[in-house]
Amino acid sequence: MGRHTRPPSSPSQKLPVVDLQDTFTKLLESLRPIVWSKEEYNAAVRKVDEFGKPGGIEEVLEARLKERYDETEHWLEEWWDDGGYLGYRDLVIVYVSSYCKPHPYSRSSSAACDVGIARGATIFRQQLKCGKAAAEGTKGSPFCMDTHRWMFDCCRVPDPDGLDWSVTYAKPGDTGNSGHIVVFRNNRPWKVELTDSGRIACLV
Structure with a gap:
């Protein structure tokens, strides 16, 4: 993004x-x-006990995890991205990406709903780039953002061997x-500018 997206405080x-x-418990x-x-349940207990017995493979794997923790900034990030996203072959829109739809009793048209999503995403993108996005977290502990x-400003490049990679254009x-965003209507792509003279457009 060019700068930190997490508030320094x-x-x-x-x-x-x-x-x-x-973890076993x-x-x-x-x-x-x-x-x-x-x-x-007892069968599961036996398997856990067998896996976690002293001197077993559990100790070897835990030692390797701790070694990776010491050697990397984010020991889980690469596995998370590759296993959960870049190597994931199911439909991204259906199974990965969040989807918003209007309330069944909403009087807004689908176009108005789309405009609201686009504008909201643009504002959030601007907050991220300026380092003003509120830190997400749980139980008083902020998440790394x-x-x-x-x-934003990136794309996923397909790989014929199954593990895609990401390219950023930030x-x-x-x-x-x-x-800008790209909108498809009647199977035709349209480039829609999101800003006007350096300001986020109202998109109406």
Whole structure:
């Protein structure tokens, strides 16, 4: 994005490697309400105990995770992007991207709804580029918003071997006062400018 999108007054902590024994405990707790029988739950307990026994593969994997934590800034980011997005072959619009539609009782037309989404996204893009976007978070802990740079000014390049990659076209120093979107209508693409004389257009 050319600059930080996270407010400097809300620093985020590095994502920790959670203790696997704690993970095993939470896993078994989460299984209780969904197992079909006590036998099925006990079978899961045996598998967890076998995997997590001292000197087993669990200790090796945990050591590798901690080593990756020490060697990278974001130990999960690459796996998250590749496994959840760039190597994900299902329909992006249906299964990945958020979708907004008007309330069934809304009096707004579909075009008005589209304009509202486009303008709202443009304002949010400008806030990101200027470092004024409010930090997202939970329980008082802010999230790192570094990955928000891939929300705008970038594209996904298909790879025939199955793992796509992303290319950014963000310009250093850009404050979000320029840009356009591409709209398809009747199978024809249209380039729609979102700004006018350095200001976000009202799009009406």
